[in-house]
Amino acid sequence: MATEHMLRMGxxxxxxLTKEQILADLKEGMADAVDLGSIPELSGDELDKLLEIITMxxxxxxVEPGKEVPVTHDISTIRLDGDQGNSGVGxxxxxLVGCMMHERAFGADSMELGxxxxxxxxxxxxxxxxxxxxxVCQQNMIIPLLYGAMPNMGLYYTPDGPxxxxxxxxxxxxxxxxxxxxxxxxxxxxxDIVWIMQRMMSAGADGVNFDTIGAxxxxxxxxxxxAIESLRKQYPDIYIxxxxxxxxxxxxxxxxxxxxxxLAGLWPHQQAPLVAKAGAxxxxxxxxxxxxxxxxxxxxxAVTFIKAAVKAxxxxxxxxxxxxxxxxxxxxxxxIDAVSRASKAMVEIAGVDGI
Amino acid sequence: MNKEETFxxxxxxxxxxxxxxxxxxxxxxxxxxxxPAEIIEKGLAAGxxxxxxxxxxxxxxxxxxxxxxGAMEAGVxxxxxxxxxxxxxxxxxxxxxxxxxxxxxxxxxxxxxxMLQSAGFEVHDLGRDVPLQDFIDxxxxxxxxxxxxSALMTTTLPGxxxxxxxxxxxxxxxxxxxxxxxxxxTQNWADKIGADCYAENASEAVARAKELLL
Numbered sequence: 001m002a003t004e005h006m007l008r009m010g011x012x013x014x015x016x017l018t019k020e021q022i023l024a025d026l027k028e029g030m031a032d033a034v035d036l037g038s039i040p041e042l043s044g045d046e047l048d049k050l051l052e053i054i055t056m057x058x059x060x061x062x063v064e065p066g067k068e069v070p071v072t073h074d075i076s077t078i079r080l081d082g083d084q085g086n087s088g089v090g091x092x093x094x095x096l097v098g099c100m101m102h103e104r105a106f107g108a109d110s111m112e113l114g115x116x117x118x119x120x121x122x123x124x125x126x127x128x129x130x131x132x133x134x135x136v137c138q139q140n141m142i143i144p145l146l147y148g149a150m151p152n153m154g155l156y157y158t159p160d161g162p163x164x165x166x167x168x169x170x171x172x173x174x175x176x177x178x179x180x181x182x183x184x185x186x187x188x189x190x191x192d193i194v195w196i197m198q199r200m201m202s203a204g205a206d207g208v209n210f211d212t213i214g215a216x217x218x219x220x221x222x223x224x225x226x227a228i229e230s231l232r233k234q235y236p237d238i239y240i241x242x243x244x245x246x247x248x249x250x251x252x253x254x255x256x257x258x259x260x261x262x263l264a265g266l267w268p269h270q271q272a273p274l275v276a277k278a279g280a281x282x283x284x285x286x287x288x289x290x291x292x293x294x295x296x297x298x299x300x301x302a303v304t305f306i307k308a309a310v311k312a313x314x315x316x317x318x319x320x321x322x323x324x325x326x327x328x329x330x331x332x333x334x335x336i337d338a339v340s341r342a343s344k345a346m347v348e349i350a351g352v353d354g355i
Numbered sequence: 356m357n358k359e360e361t362f363x364x365x366x367x368x369x370x371x372x373x374x375x376x377x378x379x380x381x382x383x384x385x386x387x388x389x390x391p392a393e394i395i396e397k398g399l400a401a402g403x404x405x406x407x408x409x410x411x412x413x414x415x416x417x418x419x420x421x422x423x424x425g426a427m428e429a430g431v432x433x434x435x436x437x438x439x440x441x442x443x444x445x446x447x448x449x450x451x452x453x454x455x456x457x458x459x460x461x462x463x464x465x466x467x468x469x470m471l472q473s474a475g476f477e478v479h480d481l482g483r484d485v486p487l488q489d490f491i492d493x494x495x496x497x498x499x500x501x502x503x504x505s506a507l508m509t510t511t512l513p514g515x516x517x518x519x520x521x522x523x524x525x526x527x528x529x530x531x532x533x534x535x536x537x538x539x540x541t542q543n544w545a546d547k548i549g550a551d552c553y554a555e556n557a558s559e560a561v562a563r564a565k566e567l568l569l
Contacts (some may be wrong), residue, residue, distance in 0.1 A: 011541050167465035251416025265413045291541045
């Protein structure tokens with residue numbers, strides 16, 4: 001009987017597969033990425049290396065010495081004090097304590113300060129409090145501390161915002177009205193992000209993190225690219241990190257363009273040059289995990305997409321690795337066997353500059 | 356022009372998402388004496404299927420699907436005079452759809468609703484963060500044949516199971532098909548809670564709904 005290796009399905013369930021089955025899944029996942037993104041396949045050596053990483057006997061693996069990369073953290077300190085099903089572990093701690101723990105205990109190379117609501121719009125009424133928190137953190141920390149949140153353009157639509165919900169308009173077949181609503185919302189989102197960051201920069205922020213760009217579709221990306229462009233012009237030295245929400249930019253508007261490129265339907269390797277053109281320093285590509293496929297399938301697919309993104313990107317790529325992205329299973333607390341293997345593969349095969 | 360070419364022209368017009376092109380293609384097909392049912396099934400519906408495939412591959416998006424569906428509706432309206440009364444307007448089935456209580460994710464569920472609607476189902480979209488009892492109430496009110504439930508978080512996923520239990524308690528389970536979806540949902544989860552089907556994306560949701568309701 002052939003030796004079987006423990007790995008997981010995309011929903012975290014443990015499974016046992018032979019090397020032949022793992023290799024078959026790796027190839028199938030890779031083929032899916034190649035087909036969807038029209039990007040090159042991985043080489044035979046790279047597939048062998050992926051197989052080797054997945055079948056390593058240790059529960060946790062790491063990169064080879066000399067291949068260590070910087071780690072950038074999003075979601076702020078919510079992963080520590082959050083306790084309402086939002087990926088946090090429920091440890092009562094102030095944001096200063098949380099940021100310092102990331103710097104001094106967890107090995108973070110850069111960190112982000114963010115508000116519990118974690119979207120730019122709700123920061124507006126509490127911006128003075130956020131400025132004070134940023135100043136206090138900066139006085140106690142050494143590593144670059146960015147201010148971050150989700151662009152989250154959905155908050156600009158009813159019932160959360162002033163503009164009619166495009167989802168409702170679409171259902172009523174009011175397509176033009178839905179597109180106009182998105183265009184209005186995008187303008188407000190750009191304006192709000194810039195306004196907030198002007199204040200956070202005056203409080204000593206080292207830069208800004210756009211976390212989950214495109215979560216509300218192509219309009220969300222459109223607004224974020226314009227905010228990046230505007231901030232780069234106002235602050236030539238600002239550090240701008242632009243992380244995506246998903247692998248594909250959903251065309252909820254369908255016709256929005258930046259620099260002559262239609263945003264709907266862009267894959268990571270097509271997103272990277274645009275983000276760089278807008279003025280970001282760092283791109284955070286995402287590949288989503290399919291919960292019905294194995295870890296091998298997901299990792300083969302994710303590494304293929306990210307390798308192409310790294311190659312196409314004029315700026316460093318720090319791949320998003322965590323619950324449900326980067327080949328990692330969808331679990332509230334992702335398992336270390338999958339996280340460490342996927343991270344090693346991203347560094348040693350996809351060639352990412354950081355995580 | 357032979358029939359196959361005409362069907363291709365109708366299908367291409369739908370894929371172009373342009374109402375004028377579809378109306379012109381339908382008019383031309385009518386002039387050639389092709390039966391309305393054939394124009395719809397082999398031309399317009401074939402085009403909508405192609406739109407669905409392109410949607411699934413990220414080549415076309417929701418507004419395009421809507422425009423294509425609108426164009427198809429205009430084409431079908433033209434044919435109504437040639438068809439038996441009400442045949443063109445008959446809905447495929449009634450579906451109640453929503454994101455379960457505690458979960459505010461809306462986009463995926465809305466896309467599913469719109470795709471189902473475009474495919475010819477009567478859809479009652481309850482929105483997001485829907486109290487579980489509301490699903491039951493709406494099913495009763497509309498005499499729905501299917502309920503679709505979305506959950507984007509592992510913490511809200513159990514709401515799908517609770518609605519199934521409530522359907523059983525109310526004696527509705529045999530009359531209502533249950534479809535579940537959302538990032539943490541899987542076929543295994545659907546099997547475990549006794550749902551009738553799991554759909555990974557909007558196109559699959561339409562296919563599963565057709566399998567179960569038609």
